[in-house]
Amino acid sequence: MPDLNWKKSSYSERASSCLYLAATPDGTIKLRESDAPEVVLTTRSATLGALIRGIKAGEFDHLRTA
Known part of the structure; x- marks a missing residue:
């Protein structure tokens, strides 16, 4: 990986x-x-942006049960 x-x-x-x-x-x-x-995650800016928007919108603030 480059610097x-x-x-x-x-x-x-x-x-x-x-x-x-x-x-x-x-x-x-x-x-x-x-x-x-040493553990590095790789993503695209659009995908990371969608995750951040979802977090800010509270999309992950609830538990789902089967």
Whole structure:
């Protein structure tokens, strides 16, 4: 993996566990956590944006049971 410019989430300023994001030249977004920096998730900006909008809208605030 090429050297990436990792940015720490502004919400992680006082937390011991920090979330980092990096954009790649091919347009993907990489995410990692400070507790396990070797584990990197890869997504597209549109997909990450949809997830963030869903979180903000409360789409995941309820439990579904089978």
